[in-house]
Amino acid sequence: MSVILEMENICKQFPGVLANDCVCLSVKEGEVHALLGENGAGKSTLMNILCGLYKPTSGEIHLEGELVRFNSARDAMERGIGMVHQHFMLIPTMTVTENCLIGDKEGNAIKLDRKEAGQRLKELAERYGMEIDPDAIVGTLSVGEMQRVEIVKALFRGAKILILDEPTAVLTPQEARALFKMIRALTDNQFTVIFISHKLDEVKEISDRVTVLRQGSVVGTYDIDQCSVEELARLMVGREIRFDVIERRQAVGDTLLEVNNLSLHRQQSSEGKLLDDLSFEVREGEVLGIAGVDGNGQAELVECLTGILRASSGEALYQGNDLLKLSTRDIMSKDVSHIPQDRQKTGLVMPMTLVENFALQDYYKKDFGKGIFLDWIGVEDRSAKLIKDFSVKTPSTYELAQNLSGGNQQKVVAAREISREPKLLIAMHPTRGLDVGAVEYIHNQLIDQRDKGVGILLVSTEMEEIMRLSDRIIVLYEGRAMGCVRPSETTIEEMGLMMGGRKLDDIRKGRVKEAPVEENIM
Amino acid sequence: MDLLQTIGGYLFTDIRMAAPVLLAGLGLLLMNWSGLLNIGAEGIMLIAALAAVAGSHFFGSVWMGLLLAMLAGAVFGLLFAVLTVTLRANQTVVGAALNILGLSLSTTLNRVFFGIETTVTKVDAYKVLEIPLLSKIPVIGRAFFAQMPIVYIAFILVPVIHYFLFKTKPGLNLRSVGENPRVADTLGINVYRTQYLATIVGSMIIAAGGAFLSTGLLNFFAEDMVAGRGYIALAAVIFGKYRPTGIMVAAMIFMAGNVVSNVLQVAGVGIPYTFLTMIPYVLTIIALTIFASRAVAPASLGKPYKRG
Structure with a gap:
């Protein structure tokens, strides 16, 4: 396999953030190359540069040995790079064929030949084991089908390198399997696929090689056969996490908040839950950390507890009230405080x-x-x-x-x-985007509150923060709790696996022979 | 036979009255499909009505009047596009500004051109163009085939614009801009150019509607003579579900109210005429309240687009 794409020393500076720091990526023709990393690791930025949406601050892109410079998505498309975005670039009121023909410059400049184009689309899709109805209105399709349309659209427009941004995030397991089959069919036909993901099992299953990104830099590129899932987890999360759990001065008190079987359904869709049967409790003087990759239900959990969203089922008992049934003001007037996730917006x-x-x-x-x-x-x-x-x-x-x-x-x-002077403090991403001094300050404030007996629900994607401040940690994955651990009794590897969708029980079962399973502290 | 004759007469008036609303609606439709919400049709029609009279008066030909009117429309369209597309100003506010500008500018220029006199300046207007044979069809012949040329043009534009929007590539591209400019952009469509073109061409079609008021239905300019037709056109687009044929039907229905009001006035029923002239407007409001929520507007209608 020859190298088809070479990205050299790509840097991308956003105001205040260096999203890509001298990233090098080399992709071979016909392979599935995974980009693995946590949120904010720079995966999407790198791919947006490749597909022409962003311009790099510095660095070069070589395509088939030739230096290229893309000014727009169209430039990249004309060189055979197609991206399937997480949020589909489709117009729901139009048919599949129409969506594929927008901006099309081939053939007759005036007449819209739906029939001929539809036929071509169908054949193209069938060649790679996909089935599509060219005349279907896109808005009536399932998410999996829409994704298929996006892929076919990219192929229709001549893509040779296909970038899939977190493609399974929106799919059911069955749809994901179908997608993997499609990807295999494509790479068998000399197409190259770049697969962005933070899900370890998936990366292990589908990719040939993997490049791990962390905090905007490349950790390394590895042949997938030579990496175990555990190693990938460690590479993704990183080693240099501080474990100096802050000394506590006070014992944990009574239960303050008791959440039972909290579920939240997706709107306008029966399948898929944003929150799936969550149960936990927060005690006085305790910090309960909610960890996980962004977008796995954390925001919804906080919004349910603060009366912004209405939960579909379950209860959240606090001082004899069910928070899920109260208005935001009622909740706030009962000594609950909320540090929302986005200081500028909310x-x-x-x-x-x-x-x-x-x-x-x-x-x-x-x-x-x-x-x-x-x-x-x-x-x-x-x-x-x-x-x-x-x-x-x-x-x-x-x-x-x-x-x-x-x-x-x-x-x-x-x-x-x-x-x-709250009794319960719900804090989401309290230090996101802050410098070290400010982080330290906010952390000390939270610790002070904890020592005063306040129960704190801390939602964060920063592993270091969660590990440092929490007494117990629940890892969320697709709205489900993967497990509940104490920071002193877990490892980064274990956390990484849970964030990637492995249940704590399953992880520990694997080690059952070496060590006894720790008591369930849920 | 007499009754049929009367019905034919009503139909004739309805079609004639509907033509300017139809033209304005079709012009708005093009803009709407490019994602721009323009409530300024009233102002464009007013300035066009004056320009048509001025052109007809100074050049002695109603067609020169039409040309001048469409030119004035194009200038208003360009102004709208610069403000809303390039400078991303609020489209509703700019549209309202166009209405005020059209009203005041047409009033002022009218007084400059023709002076403040009690006698209005009459000008060359469209002549009825009878289609041989077809206009002799009983009952409906005159209604459909003995109209002024611009009426024919308005109704011929319905299938033409329908074909353009739904059967051609440029039409698909235009619609994609109105539905989701970001998608259109990533697929290589120049969003801003599309919106400029749609606005200018659309405004010219609206202007043709305005011109017909002062050089077709009447043959002089009167201050504020558009009398809300620009807004009725706006309602016709929504009632017509953003389809040319729908707009045609809507324009005919709304203007039928006008015919009914005329008939009742002539018949001398005991209702004050001021109430009767309200009929088309009331009809518009009723139709909108019933159907507006069901109309499927282009998804990005009214939202400014910023690249990158």
């Missing part, structure tokens, strides 16, 4: 001043004014105190939230939520 109102942002959560309460009037002097004093206590760096209490740095914005959110 945590703060960016064009409002800090004083106003500090008053957002509790403005209606007696402390904040009389009747419909706000006690601005009191609110300002309060804000000044919080800014001082939480050392928010701002020119004034009346600065607009949008003018603060990310770290200081997060401090404002944390200050507002923690100052409410």
Whole structure:
């Protein structure tokens, strides 16, 4: 097999983030080359560069030995690179054929020959073991079928290298198997497939070689035969994780929040659950960590517990109330605080001043004014105190939230939520995108709260953070709990496997002969 | 026989009245399929109505009037495109601005051109073009085949635009821009150029509708003479489910209200005429409230597109 594609020293600088740091990738013709990495490892950025959507800050792309420069997706397509995005680039109201013919420059420039094109599509699909109905309206197809249309569309437009971005994320296991068959049929016919995934089993099953990315850099490229799933997990997650679990000063108290059989169905679709039968509890003075790759139900879990989404079934008992049945304000008024996942979208109102942002959560309460009037002097004093206590760096209490740095914005959110003296604190990605100092600060605040007896539900995709702060960790995968572990009793390998969709029980069963299974601490 | 004659007469009036609304609707349709929501048809029709009279007056030919009207429409279309496509301004706001601009500019220019007189300047208007033989068909002959040329053009445009939108590649490309500009972009379509073209051509067709008001239905310009037809066209597009034939039917139905109101006025029923003239508008509102939610608009209608 000859090398068909060579990406050399690709760097991509986004404002404040180096998404790709001198990444080199070499792909051989006719292989399935997997790109493995956690969220934010730079997989999608690299592929968006390859398919012409992003321009690299530096670096070169060689295609069949020739230096190429893509200015648009069309440029890349004309050189035979087709990408199937996670979010399908299809128009649901049009037929399969129409979707494939948009922007088509071949043949008659005016007349739309649906019949002829449909025939060609059908033949093309059949050649690689796929079945499609060219006249079907795309919106009526299942997700798996839509994906097939995307693949056929790419082939129809002359793709030789097919990039599949997390293709199984939206598929049922059966559909995924069909996809793998398709991929095999394609590579048998000299097509090259680049397969982006964070699911270890899949990568092991389908790929010939794998390139592992971590934090924007390449860890290495390996022949899949020479890697075990465990090794892949370690490579993906990395070794240099700090295990210095922070000393605790207080014993864990009574159960504060008890979640039983929480499920959330996908909207407008019977198949697939966003949250599937979750049960756990958070105790006073305990940090329960929710780990997992982004998009495996974490956001939905938090939104169900804070009254933003309505759960399909289950209960979340807290102080004798079922949180799943209460409105957001009712929940918040029962000593629950919420640090939302996105400080700029849901945590703060960016064009409002800090004083106003500090008053957002509790403005209606007696402390904040009389009747419909706000006690601005009191609110300002309060804000000044919080800014001082939480050392928010701002020119004034009346600065607009949008003018603060990310770290200081997060401090404002944390200050507002923690100052409410909650009993239960739900924090999602509390340190995402912050510098080391700010991370440390927020972590210490969370620890303080824990030591005061507050129960904390910490959702994070940062392994280090989860391992450092949590007393127990639940790993979510496609809305299901893969297992519940204590940080001191688990390994990175085990965490990686769970994040990749292996159940804790199954992982440990494999080792049952060497060591006794640890007690179930769920 | 007399009754049939009367019905034929109503049909004749309905078709004639529907033509400008139909033209405006078809113009809007092209814009809508490129993803642009333009509520400014009223303003474009007004400036076109004045331009048509001015052209007809100064050049002595109604066709020169039409040309000038379409030119004025193109300028308004270009203005809309620059503001909404290139500068990504809010389309509804710009459309409203076009309406105000069209009303005030046509009023002002009318006074500049023709002075403030009580006698209106009458100009060359379209002549009825009778199709030999066909116009002799009893009852419907005159309604369908003894109309002014622009009426024929309006109705011929229905199948032409339908064919363009749904049977040609450029039509597919246009629709893909309106449905999802990002998809169109990744497939190599120049989204901005498509939207500019659709807006300018669409505005010219709307302008032809406006021109027919002042040089077809009437032969002079009166201030605010469009009288909400631009908005009725907007409603016709929605009621017609974004299909040319649908718009045609909608325009005929809405304007039939106009015919009914005329008939009732002439018949001298005891209702004040101001209420009777409301009929087409009330009909529009009723139709919209019933059918608007069922219409399938292009998915990206009204959303500005930013590349990259």
